Amino acid sequence: MKWWEVLFQAKEFCCLCDHPHRNVSWAGVWERICPSCCLRLSPISGPCCPLCGRQMGRVQLCGDCRQHPEGILQCNVAVLRYTFYPKQLIRLLKYRGRERLAVPLAEMMAERFYETGIRVNGVTYVPLHPEKWKERGFNQSERLAHQVAQQLHRPLVSTLDKIFPTPPQSQSSRRERIAALQGSFQVKNAYRIKLTDSWLVVDDVYTTGTTLLECARMLKEAGAKQVFSLTFAR
Template identity: 60%
Template sequence: MIQWKKWFTGPGSCCLCDAPHRASSWSAVWERVCPSCRCRLHRIDSPCCPRCGRAGIGSLCEDCLTGPGGELERNVAVLQYTAYPRELIHLYKYRGREHLARPLAEMMAERVFSAGIRAEAVTCVPLHPQRLKERGFNQSERLAQEAARHLGLPFIPTLKKVRSTPPQSKSSRWERMAMLEEAFQSSDWKRIAGRVWLVIDDVYTTGATMVECARTLKRAGAQRIYSATLAR
């Protein structure tokens, strides 16, 4: 009896940093995060921009008021993009910690469900083939596959990036939108048309990537497009 209890309740480890943490593998994702990690993660709750998910704003933010983006109904994000989420994403994308996709995507699925978003299919922001070859995997695709599994939805990779774009970290929102124009194509109009889609990516910065993905899906006949990111 004692052995069975240990199997359910510990010893265990944090699902993010692997530090010892007494939490069952059956526990909800936030219960599997150790106190040290939890205090460094700032979850986005109300108030936030109802369109892009920016924290601390109870109405549309300035970017959403002044910029394009009508094709994207709404973005929701789990975490503010502070130092520790940035570190986790870096470990996941570049340091071989690909197993982080599971807990991070579970957080995203929980956020999507609690926000009342009811999509019919999940897709992801694609990488250009050259970038995919360099990195070895698409971090957004792994997150999308896991999130779709938790949401009980099909994952369908409907988007392709057909034009390589330079790094955008130092570009303004308008520069990013110009660079990304016509950079994506939809690969399967029959499966896209008439459906409500959820697009997954790791970080929402200016929204240019999500808006262009939504625009591409809309041209292919999608009914509505929502997006979810780990960080904002």
């Protein structure tokens, strides 16, 4: 094999499932995903809720967003509908040690956000409580945000702390989520009254939006002009 054939040889595996899939290293993230995985992903397209990004039949606020206060979160941008396979990918990332999945997931997220035309000054993420971080060993939102910031050429800043633990949000009602999350985040001392730019908060999934709204509220109180959020799924 000649040197240029080595340099430009194709990769042989899907970046999500590791099954054989011929592609090249410089290809876009969607070209590095095998056809089988692509069939199991449902990109959000067409009319969406203008606040949370949920795919709908027409552009209007969804039921969750009608209950949210205005002027805190500008909007959420999401890549995929939260169907079975995206849920499985997130579980593999968070609980099964497949941390490398943060790279292709974040590439899809950054590409989707860039397409919106929204521009921000900095990227941050939803923090974990120290006990949860110790249990898991990493914060999946931080891993995603790190890759997103690189793709968008924006600084990644750890602006928030989780100051007390909350129960798993997937098992809570909307009212329970709101009650549990109130006051659970705070802006780090170094950034208080200094966050005067537009910020992007990264998380893995937007469900009811309670977590991201609480993070946005804290950033706004610290002086942020605008706060957007970006998630892999909605």
